[in-house]
Amino acid sequence: MSKPSIKINAQLNSIIQDENFDNFSVTQLLDSYLAMCAVTKEPNEARKYVYRQIHRLVKKGLLLKKGTKNSKRIVYQKSELFFETKFIEQNTTTSTANQITSAPSTTIDAIKQLEERLKESEVDLLTSIGESEEYMRLYQSFPEMKTHLESQYLQARERSSKLLGQIKAIKSVLSHQRK
Incomplete structure (x- = not known):
């Protein structure tokens, strides 16, 4: 059986693949993402983008959401499937960067x-x-x-x-x- 694969933003992938980056919040991922991006990002748009990516990974079973629904202490954990998945990096210099930069x-x-x-x-x-x-x-x-x-x-x-x-x-x- 082949490994499942998923396309992911190159910067997000390098952050999430770090073995020390587990049990993280949206804010922690967003801060790391903004620090890594070369293009100046509109913070609100970047937050939405990061949240959509986390939500997508949760739906695919790659991340587990820990915490109550309305809690501000929600953290995300890598699932077993996460480690079995092949991540295909997408460069953000085109479409994604244009969506996130200041409109x-x-x-x-x-x-x-x-x-x-x-x-x-x-x-x-x-x-x-x-x-x-x-x-x-x-x-x-x-x-x-x-x-x-x-x-x-x-x-x-x-x-x-x-x-x-x-x-x-x-x-x-x-x-x-x-x-």
Whole structure:
């Protein structure tokens, strides 16, 4: 009778095949997997991927799940079948890596949020400029209010400067994200 075989991610295989790696949790496997991967992984997607792989190995009888169903102390143990199985390593540089790396939709969402923030800051800047211009007109009409109007004018100009800095920063990040 030939050994059963199963395809498995190369990094996961090298971690699980380690004889000292037994009675492990999802978190322990995930941490080892993330530490071993050359491509920067989105932690949430990597966690889902690792969990799916563990679940697949449990279904095939290669790993035994120890602990109660809703317990946070669930550990996985290698079964006898695990040691009889031939593991065929798959390289993750193509499809799996693309699924796990940070999704492009995250970048699109970030760009949308940045564009919205940019619009808000530009509106605030125009409001602040209009405010400072009005303080200048009021000063010309009511010179006796010079002290109060001058302090209000300076505060509006300071807000304008801060907003201009925010706009420059947002535009810089946007141009970087669009590359």
